[in-house]
């Protein structure tokens with residue numbers, strides 16, 4: 001099942017990716033609370049929750065997927081990524097290797113989704129000591145933006161410092177995601193959603 005990006009209801013499947021322990025589940029819980037219906041978690045090792053936001057009179061319904069624990073089964077990964085419209089790449093600012101691994105996560109995502117989809121990058125745990133290499137971060141963002149050169153318009157990938165502990169920038173991250181997806185659809189399909 002693949003549906004075109006930005007189909008009528010403006011319903012977007014979003015996957016959150018990054019190393020274990022970077023705070024993916026915490027970020028989602030910050031936004032949505034911990035008590036959402038957990039339907040699939042035990043069965044397939046992934047789950048999703050719905051979040052709605054509005055920017056400039058446009059309603060966005062995000063179906064936010066979260067992959068639990070060990071990502072051992074390829075079938076789970078396929079289900080997880082399939083039909084995604086956008087992604088949130090997360091690393092832990094206190095663990096530089098979680099940043100280095102983002103490239104691999106991104107490649108895996110592109111392989112499973114089968115095309116380049118827009119995403120944002122979050123440096124989570126900003127309440128802890130920030131040891132991330134800002135030059136490497138900038139290079140990663142620029143390199144990723146170059147992958148969207150097929151759009152024929154400049155495409156920006158937002159980066160935000162976040163903290164699931166203090167809520168810092170969590171809502172802002174999802175607003176940035178909405179902007180990014182809207183820009184992407186405008187650039188690829190030349191239409192306003």
Ligand code: GDP
Pocket residue numbers: 018019020021022023024025026027124125126127128162163164165166
């Ligand atoms: P996931 O494996 O990526 O889903 O990571 P979790 O959301 O399960 O978080 C892993 C651990 O990091 C937990 O102990 C969280 O409480 C902690 N954590 C998550 N986000 C933050 C944050 O922004 N700051 C701090 N200090 N700890 C966090």
Ligand code: MG
Pocket residue numbers: 024025026066067068069
């Ligand atoms: Mg988790």
